[in-house]
Amino acid sequence: MSTSIIAPTATIGKGTKYGEFCVVGENVGIGKGCVIGHNVIIHDDAKIGDNVRIDDGAVIGKTPMRAANSAVTKDQELPPCTIDSDCIIGANVVIYRGAEIARKVLIADLSTVRENVTIGRFTIVGRGVAIENYCKIGKYVKLETNVYVTAYSEIEDRVFIAPCVATSNDNYVGRTEERFKHFKGVTIRKGARVGVNATILPGKVIGEDALIAAGALLTTDAPGGKIMAGLPAKTFRDVPSEQLLENQGWEDK
Numbered sequence: 001m002s003t004s005i006i007a008p009t010a011t012i013g014k015g016t017k018y019g020e021f022c023v024v025g026e027n028v029g030i031g032k033g034c035v036i037g038h039n040v041i042i043h044d045d046a047k048i049g050d051n052v053r054i055d056d057g058a059v060i061g062k063t064p065m066r067a068a069n070s071a072v073t074k075d076q077e078l079p080p081c082t083i084d085s086d087c088i089i090g091a092n093v094v095i096y097r098g099a100e101i102a103r104k105v106l107i108a109d110l111s112t113v114r115e116n117v118t119i120g121r122f123t124i125v126g127r128g129v130a131i132e133n134y135c136k137i138g139k140y141v142k143l144e145t146n147v148y149v150t151a152y153s154e155i156e157d158r159v160f161i162a163p164c165v166a167t168s169n170d171n172y173v174g175r176t177e178e179r180f181k182h183f184k185g186v187t188i189r190k191g192a193r194v195g196v197n198a199t200i201l202p203g204k205v206i207g208e209d210a211l212i213a214a215g216a217l218l219t220t221d222a223p224g225g226k227i228m229a230g231l232p233a234k235t236f237r238d239v240p241s242e243q244l245l246e247n248q249g250w251e252d253k
Contacts, residue, residue: 002020003020003021004018004019004020004021004022004023004024005022005023005024006022006024007024007025007026007027007028007044009026009027009028010024010025010026010027010028010029010030011028011029011030012024012030013030013031013032013033013034013050014032014033015032015033016030016031016032016033016034016035016036017034017035017036018035018036018037018040019036019037019038019039019040019056020038020039021038021039022036022038022039022040022041022042023040023041023042024042025042025043025044025045025046025061026044026045027044027045028042028043028044028045028046028047028048028061029046029047029048030042030048030052031048031049031050031051031052031085032050032051033050033051034048034050034051034052034053034054035052035053035054036054037054037055037056037057037058037091038056038057039056039057040054040055040056040057040058040059040060041058041059041060042054042060042061043059043060043061043062043063043081043097044061044080045061045080045081045097046060046061046080046081046082046083046097047080047081047082047083048060048082048083049083049084049085049086049087049103050085050086051085051086052083052085052086052087052088052089053087053088053089054089055088055089055090055091055092055093055109056091056092057091057092058089058090058091058092058093058094058095059093059094059095060081060083060089060095061080061081061095061096061097062094062095062096062097063078063096063097064078064096064097064098064114064115064133078096078097078098078115078116079097079098080097081095081096081097081098081099081100081101082099082100082101083095083101083105084101084102084103084104084105084121085103085104086103086104087101087103087104087105087106087107088105088106088107089107090106090107090108090109090110090111090127091109091110092109092110093107093108093109093110093111093112093113094111094112094113095107095112095113096113096114096115096117096133097115098115098116098117099113099114099115099116099117099118099119100117100118100119101113101119102118102119102120102121102123102139103121103122104121104122105119105120105121105122105123105124105125106123106124106125107119107125107129108124108125108126108127108128108129108145109127109128110127110128111125111126111127111128111129111130111131112129112130112131113125113131114131114132114133114135114151115133116133116134116135117131117132117133117134117135117136117137118135118136118137119131119137119141120137120138120139120140120141120157121139121140122139122140122253123137123138123139123140123141123142123143124141124142124143125137125143126142126143126144126145126146126147126163127145127146128145128146129143129144129145129146129147129148129149130147130148130149131143131149132149132150132151132153133151134151134152134185135149135151135152135153135154135155135185136153136154136155137149137155138155138156138157138158138159138190139157139158139252140157140158140250140252141155141157141158141159141160141161142159142160142161143155143161144160144161144162144163144165144196145163145164146163146164147161147162147163147164147165148165148166148167149167149185150167150168150169150185150186150202151169151183151185152169152183152184152185153167153169153185153186153187153188154185154186154187154188155188156187156188156189156190156191156192156208157190157191157252158190158191158245158250159188159189159190159191159192159193159194160192160193160194161188161193161194162193162194162195162196162197162198162214163196163197164196164197165194165195165196165197165198165199165200166198166199166200167185167186167199167200168186168199168200168201168202169183169184169185169186169202169203170182170183170202171201171202171203182202183202184202184203185202185203186200186202186203186204186205186206187204187205187206188205188206189205189206189207189208189209189210189224190208190209190245191208191209191244191245192206192207192208192209192210192211192212192222192224193210193211193212194206194211194212195211195212195213195214195215195216196214196215197214197215198212198213198214198215198216198217198218199216199217199218200212200218201217201218201219204218204219204220204221204222205221205222206218206221206222207221207222207223207224207225207226208224208225208245209224209225209239209244209245210222210223210224210225210226210227210228210239211226211227211228211239211243212227212228212229212233213227213228213229213230213233213236215231216228216229216230216231216233217230217231217232217233218232218233219232219233220232220233223235225238225239225244226238226239227239
């Protein structure tokens, strides 16, 4: 006898397997050939493509919580969470309703993807990464372990962000009513790279193929094709030609 609870309106594709103590909500659609671990919760209306792996304890389609004094979480009707085919979702990952995950994305254990987030195909979201609401993540992006992507940020294609990078969106650090008019996340352009433990301040733009060195504090926009380093970060030199995105020979599938 199964210990899982599957809503009568849910549809599960041929060959899909699920473990013990799973809960699948109303109007959920799960494609064929998926592997769902133990203790997985898939909330109402979520749509999951073919050949998706969802590991133990993951929560898909969670409704956002809103604190009484939250600055960036709004009451709203959100579309269903969607996960395209061939994705891998790690153990204890939480993906909110209103998130849209493209095909062949990997989201590693203990990561969180908030509402109103899109993630492009072939992107890797490392262990313990937090992507806040109203973010757009491109394709072929790599977010390494414990990266924090603040709300209202955009990360374009082929960006690499090393472990423990932190971004921010509030120049007023939680004080004054004026701050509500100025929330702005970071923008990281195509092919840019950010080194381990760097900190990016609110609203800053990192240009195409720029490199922010490990441990840097970025307080100004970073010009494309330049290396910036230090506290605060200053232009150091050009990115070597052999490291530029155009010279990697990568195909965009």
